[in-house]
Amino acid sequence: MAGGSRDPGRSVTDKVLSVLTAFEKERRALGLSEIAVLADLPVSTAHRLVGELTEWGFLSRTPHGRYQLGLRIWELAQNVGRQLRETARPFVQDLYSLTGENAQLAVRDGSEVLYIDRVYGTKRVPRASRVGGRLPMHSTAVGKVLLAYEEPWVLEAYLNLELAAATPRTITAPGRLAAEIAQVREQGFAETFEEIRVGACSIAVPVFHTGRIGAALGLVIPSEQSGTMQKHLPALRAVSARIERATAHIPLETLLDSHQVFRR
Structure with missing residues (x-):
């Protein structure tokens, strides 16, 4: 799968991953x-890379000639965090049974939250992500917990990133976020x-490992x-x-490589 590009210094792997992550940005079927x-x-x-990825099943072509992620991606993704998900799932389900609220389990993947498992209830709550999806750490309760209990350098590095606002209530000022993370660590x-x-709010606690x-x-x-929300803290x-x-x-380290350096 060799070939030219706008940047001759890019590797084939970089080009292939750029094609796949295009769908992460848009999350819809895309034209060539x-x-x-x-x-x-x-x-x-x-055109060449999309054709080969389609042959391998990593992409699929719609009847309208557009492309979307293929089932092969989904099959491989099921192995990510499988040990953690399979071990923890009965307990996540139990949390839902005890509270009646949407329950979720997440880890840090670089500078983002990666959702390992979720149990949805019948209540209508705006959903921002799904199992296997990622969200910024600074705008989610699970992300703030992960920032609070990680090594200090992780928070320091995160505060140097551009903190995007998903809603008018998202905290984007580094100083204010740092103060809130300190409070999270203090209160648990x-x-x-x-x-x-x-339309959605959230509450989260840490899950420790050794x-x-x-x-x-x-x-x-x-x-x-x-x-x-805090009435659910004993169950959490x-x-x-x-x-x-x-x-x-x-x-x-075998549960998930969730302590990797921040991705580009």
């Missing part, structure tokens, strides 16, 4: 010219109110119930402790 622009590739190069939980989606932060466990709740903490005990025998 759109893929070329998003991947910063000549149309001829994009994080809360958000419409920071990632209008004394280190391993994951974050949270609930997503309709905004009108934000005043009563109890389930977190159960997940910690259940995963203690699994080396943290």
Whole structure:
């Protein structure tokens, strides 16, 4: 899959990954010219790479001639964090049963939150992501928990990034975010109110692993119930402790490589 590009210094791997991550940016079926622009590739190069990725099943072609991620991607993605997800899933389901609220388990993947598992309820709550999806750490309760209990350099590095605002309530001032993260560490939980989606709030607690932060466990709740979120803390903490005990025998690094350096 060799060929020219607008940047002759780019590797084949870089070009292929640029094609695949184009769908992460848009999350819809894309035309060939759109893929070329998003991947910063000549149309001829994009055409060749898209064709080969389609043959391998990593992309699929719609009846209208556009492209979307293929089932092969989904199949491979199921292996990401599988040990953590399979071990923790009964407890995440139990958290939903105890609270009646949307329950979720997340880890840090570079500078983002990666959702390992979710149990959805019947309440209508705006959803910002899905299992396997990623969101910024500064605008989610699970992300704030992960920042609070990671090594100090992680927060320092994160505060140097551009903090995008998903809603008018998203905290984007580094000083204000640092102060809130310090409070999260002191109180042992994080809360958000419409920071990632209008109409949704969240609360989360840490899940430790042999004394280190391993994951974050949270609930997503309709905004009108934000005043009563803390009533779920006993259930969150109890389930977190159960997940910690259940995963203690699994080396943290094999659960998921969630402590990698920040991605580009």
